[in-house]
Amino acid sequence: MSNKIKTLSLFSGIGAFEKGLQNLNIEYDLINYCEIDEKASKSYSIIHNIPEEKNLKDITKINEKNLPKNLDLITYGFPCQDISLAGKQKGFQDESGNKTRSGLFFDALRIIKETQPKFAIAENVKNLMSNKFKSEFETVLNSLEDIGYNNYYKILKSSDYGLPQARERVFIVSIRKDIDKGFTFPKPIKLEKTLYECLDFRNDKDDLTKSFYNFYKEKINKLSTYDDFIKYIEKIPIKENEIHTKDLKMYSFNEMNTITMLSGICGTLTCRNVINYNKKFFYNKKLYKPSPKMCFRLQGFMDEDYNKIKDIIEEKYIYKQIGNSIPVNFLYYIFKELFSQYKIN
Numbered sequence: 001m002s003n004k005i006k007t008l009s010l011f012s013g014i015g016a017f018e019k020g021l022q023n024l025n026i027e028y029d030l031i032n033y034c035e036i037d038e039k040a041s042k043s044y045s046i047i048h049n050i051p052e053e054k055n056l057k058d059i060t061k062i063n064e065k066n067l068p069k070n071l072d073l074i075t076y077g078f079p080c081q082d083i084s085l086a087g088k089q090k091g092f093q094d095e096s097g098n099k100t101r102s103g104l105f106f107d108a109l110r111i112i113k114e115t116q117p118k119f120a121i122a123e124n125v126k127n128l129m130s131n132k133f134k135s136e137f138e139t140v141l142n143s144l145e146d147i148g149y150n151n152y153y154k155i156l157k158s159s160d161y162g163l164p165q166a167r168e169r170v171f172i173v174s175i176r177k178d179i180d181k182g183f184t185f186p187k188p189i190k191l192e193k194t195l196y197e198c199l200d201f202r203n204d205k206d207d208l209t210k211s212f213y214n215f216y217k218e219k220i221n222k223l224s225t226y227d228d229f230i231k232y233i234e235k236i237p238i239k240e241n242e243i244h245t246k247d248l249k250m251y252s253f254n255e256m257n258t259i260t261m262l263s264g265i266c267g268t269l270t271c272r273n274v275i276n277y278n279k280k281f282f283y284n285k286k287l288y289k290p291s292p293k294m295c296f297r298l299q300g301f302m303d304e305d306y307n308k309i310k311d312i313i314e315e316k317y318i319y320k321q322i323g324n325s326i327p328v329n330f331l332y333y334i335f336k337e338l339f340s341q342y343k344i345n
Contacts, residue, residue, distance in 0.1 A: 008067065008115070009033040010059060010076040010108050014043045014321050017075035017121070019301060020331025026339065031068060032056050039317045040324075043309045059107045064114035071117035076108040077326055078124060105140060113147040118179055119338065120144070122172040123326050126155045129170050140172065149174040152183040158298075160188035161329040164195050164265040165298045169326065171334060183341060186333035195266055198297040200290070266290075266298065292318045300328030 005028040009017060012033040021028050030048075034056040035041040045052045056062050105122075112120050128137050141151050153172045158165040173183050213229040290298065292315055296306040299322055309318065 003027060004029045005072045006031060006068070006070060007073045007075070008071055008111070008117070010074060010111065011035070011078050011104070012044055012055075013040055013077065013325050014301075014305075015048050016077075016299070016301075016326035016328050017331050018048055019305070019328045020335050023328065023332050024335050024339070026335065028073070030054065031071065034059050034062065037321075039313060040321050043313055043318070043321055046308050046312065047305050059104055059111075062107070062111060064111045067111065067115050069115055071115050072119065074108075074112055074115065074117045074120040076105075076120065076122050078105045078108055078122060106143075109143050109147070112144070112149075112174075116148065116176065118176050120149065120174040121331075121334065122174070123169055123330075126168045126170050129153075129155060144172075144174045148177050150177055150180045151175075152185070154185045156185070156330055157188075158327045158329065159191050159265045161186070161327070161333050162189055162191065162193060163298060163300055163327050163329050164191065164193050164198060165327065166265055167327060169330065171330065173334065173338065179342075181341075184337065186337045189333075191265070195298075198290075198294050200294040200297070202291050292322065295319065295322045298327075299325050300330075300332070301325075 005021070005026060007018075007021075007028045008031045009015065010033075012018075012035040015033070018028075018030070030050060032054050033041075033044060033050065035044055036058050041052055041055050041057075044050065045055075108120075108122070122140070127133060128140075141153070144151055151172055151174050153170060155168055155170045158167040171185075173185075175183060213226050292310070293303060293306045296303065301322070306318075313321075
């Protein structure tokens with residue numbers, strides 16, 4: 001295999017797979033990327049300095065026969081909306097038998113089948129390996145095996161790979177059978193970074209304390225004053241270096257009701273209610289949501305990546321894009337292990 005990895009990126013988002021390669025100093029030749037969301041495509045183009053003309057856009061309209069056959073790597077974090085606990089959980093087909101967004105896996109499959117890359121790496125929510133989606137997960141594995149691949153899969157956790165976030169994702173590393181000699185997922189590393197080191201607190205812009213108080217004032221009569229609310233929050237038992245969920249009943253998705261010490265890790269980026277009342281890190285007992293820059297840090301991207309798009313892409317879309325992305329450290333260590341095992345570079 002040549003030193004420059006011929007890569008096709010599907011469901012590209014803002015390019016977490018590519019950042020993993022870059023951080024590992026792996027030279028790659030991006031044949032194309034594929035991202036249907038125009039704003040995410042723009043962010044991808046800016047962050048990676050890639051012309052948007054390389055975007056294949058709608059994966060369902062790609063003619064796989066027009067793609068090169070000598071690819072080394074295909075990456076595809078196919079949509080999780082119909083598998084995620086926070087989604088509709090319809091699986092790969094809806095009630096009428098129509099392909100769901102998560103069912104776009106089959107479009108990635110036909111492209112992999114036609115191009116036969118040496119490696120294909122998929123990412124999705126860990127719920128794909130739950131009992132509810134056992135059939136879908138077996139379909140993924142069996143389909144890949146049928147087109148010539150051996151599969152290695154594992155659920156990985158962000159905090160095991162250097163990021164103070166508890167996000168868990170399943171990865172499937174598929175290796176073409178004619179070159180396969182096994183694959184071992186990277187071992188966890190000691191977490192050295194805390195939420196405090198990722199903090200980007202923008203004062204009142206991110207302060208949720210008042211809005212929470214107003215919400216609770218309506219719902220809980222006992223919390224009649226702002227000081228009562230602060231005392232209520234302070235009594236929530238939170239241990240350092242742990243995440244602790246308290247049913248604040250502010251959001252419908254429970255992970256958004258999580259409060260975390262800044263000396264610990266957050267549940268996911270949707271844990272928007274981070275509080276600190278530790279004297280070492282005193283922020284006036286404010287509840288706040290992570291800024292976009294903090295979210296970039298929690299996902300393993302660099303400040304410079306955020307700075308490239310912050311004045312071009314609206315903040316609400318930046319939140320969406322980084323939330324839909326993959327923790328870069330996962331990919332860094334997977335690639336590191338894969339390339340060392342297969343003597344690439």
